[in-house]
């Protein structure tokens with residue numbers, strides 16, 4: 001396992017909220033992975049991920065995508081980077097290399113170039129996301145593809161003020177206040193990738209159905225639980241409203257749209 005620079009841990013993700021040392025944080029990440037991994041793998045394989053590719057997974061979390069790239073897509077290697085690699089180190093795999101580093105640092109450079117650079121649910125948490133897009137695009141080999149996914153919320157802002165929507169609104173505000181999370185720009189991903197010099201840029205949005213007991217439903221309940229202090233600190237909702245929203249997600253009357261995932265991609269052009 002590598003360790004880079006002195007910046008690991010400087011990012012505010014994982015400090016006040018979503019601390020990896022808090023029991024169950026890997027399970028919360030895995031509920032998101034269970035929801036989205038098939039969609040992510042489908043897209044990565046459609047973009048050509050396969051034998052011979054060297055891949056970089058930024059903010060790799062518990063490593064579910066990194067492992068599936070090796071085991072299913074049979075890529076040559078994956079370098080999995082995270083500000084805290086404890087979940088990745090727990091399950092080693094041939095071809096999976098680990099680097100503990102702050103991928104948001106201006107000097108982040110693992111020193112190699114990749115056919116695939118992937119980051120899911122990471123840049124939304126990095127206030128310096130513009131520079132990160134540019135730097136990640138700079139890590140591509142010629143013809144390589146940058147694939148970035150983040151949360152997209154299509155409804156919360158305009159939804160009627162029921163407990164579920166109010167808690168979602170307070171969650172985004174609370175995460176913004178504590179971590180600097182911002183999902184307001186993600187619909188502009190295609191433009192940002194084009195501005196980073198990439199070509200063949202495109203994007204898609206996938207929204208998982210909010211069925212009671214489903215992984216995405218449990219993911220939101222777990223996320224609200226972990227972010228509860230910052231949610232309540234917004235003053236927008238109190239504990240009783242959060243409890244009401246949790247009950248609603250588990251009830252047969254639940255009828256709401258979950259935030260989904262935008263995935264955008266673009267290729268580094270071949271030099272003339």
Ligand SMILES: C[S@@+](CC[C@H](N)C(=O)[O-])C[C@H]1O[C@@H](n2cnc3c(N)ncnc32)[C@H](O)[C@@H]1O
Nearest residue numbers: 011013033059060061082083102103104120121
């Ligand atoms: C919401 S989780 C997503 C995990 C994984 N990409 C997935 O989709 O299952 C965000 C991950 O990014 C990592 N992370 C956050 N800020 C980071 C930074 N500045 N540098 C490296 N990793 C970071 C966190 O430690 C966490 O593992």
